[in-house]
Amino acid sequence: MIKLVVLDVDGTLTDKSRMISVNAVNAIRNLKTKVALVSGNVLPVLYGLKIYIGFDGYIFAENGGIALINNNIEKFFEKDGPESFLNDISGYTSARGILTNRWRETSMAFTANHDEMDIIDREAASRDLYIVDSGFTLHILNKGQDKGFAVKKMIDIMNIDYNNVLVIGDSQNDESMFSLGTLSACPGNASEKIKEMSNYVSGKCYGDELFDVFRHFDLIH
Amino acid sequence: MIKLVVLDVDGTLTDKSRMISVNAVNAIRNLKTKVALVSGNVLPVLYGLKIYIGFDGYIFAENGGIALINNNIEKFFEKDGPESFLNDISGYTSARGILTNRWRETSMAFTANHDEMDIIDREAASRDLYIVDSGFTLHILNKGQDKGFAVKKMIDIMNIDYNNVLVIGDSQNDESMFSLGTLSACPGNASEKIKEMSNYVSGKCYGDELFDVFRHFDLIH
Ligand SMILES: [Ca+2]
Ligand SMILES: [Ca+2]
Ligand SMILES: [Ca+2]
Ligand SMILES: [Ca+2]
């Protein structure tokens, strides 16, 4: 029995330009099961989504670095490493921080030229950090900070099993939560790797898959 | 000719529990005119709404204290006064700060018992601060920091006239932008005072008025 539905945001509830699907909003509002949003975005942006979509559940921001759990904010990682990393590489590569870094507390986000990713990845590894690509921006994270960490935290808090959880996502930074052994699904726009890792691949895309996925797993009728 | 539509958020795009109306989202997406959100909420929450609704325009948070204008964040007031005010009155009244204060940069928000509002208002006035009630929370603001200030800023930036602007809101903290001499409209759930100040009062409520208002002013067909 599914007791928790974990949703990625960008590309899973939204289209490529990040406009949210009103079908996705309606699907979440129709669901009786507890919902969690787990995203690379910052906590206040996810907090806004929680309030304005209107659901009961958890939000994990910055790929699991910080969360709102039962109306308390909990921080699981620090931003010192990611912040000095970004300061340093901005000096000798094309890497540039993005607007939402103002609200980050455990990671940094940036853009960079594709052909410099090897140098950037190597520098990250030498500092016990790593980089993940959400398909919308690059994130520099602490070791162990990923969406899989977030899902394990929630399983622990709720005292449930992996097979009580359904995860839905579309791209690289979702892989850590697709390899836990939970139930899993993805929209038609997901990466090949996520499709291979999914129990169910919807034919619908960019948020319009939610009703289909929820029906497939008997969560709504 | 209307060149800017200024929208309050809570109670104007949302219902009493703050769930956003999908009709309001669709109405904003159908509008060709520039849009601004002006709210007592924090900038990252409004930034999320801008991204996920997907519109071109301005966001003014904290009742005009801070804004995102052409991808730059501008701060027009400071939080020092509001912050020490809230610290002090929390010591001898029921006033308590709320979660989103973590992200406030120019004001503070709080809840308090109704019967203490006289003491709290007097203390605010003695510090050149004032309190406004959004209907969802109380805001402690600097003198001159209100939604009217935000609308004047945008008129200045766009180099337009008051009659090129349509403001839409529902409650006390919208009054400062309804008294500027712009065009104005409100949902059926607006306060009596806002209804009296409006050029057009819609029969629809909580976000479902937007299509009706936009049609009334010939902004969509
Ligand atoms: Ca995604
Ligand atoms: Ca995401
Ligand atoms: Ca599997
Ligand atoms: Ca309002």
Ligand SMILES: [Ca+2]
């Ligand atoms: Ca508001």
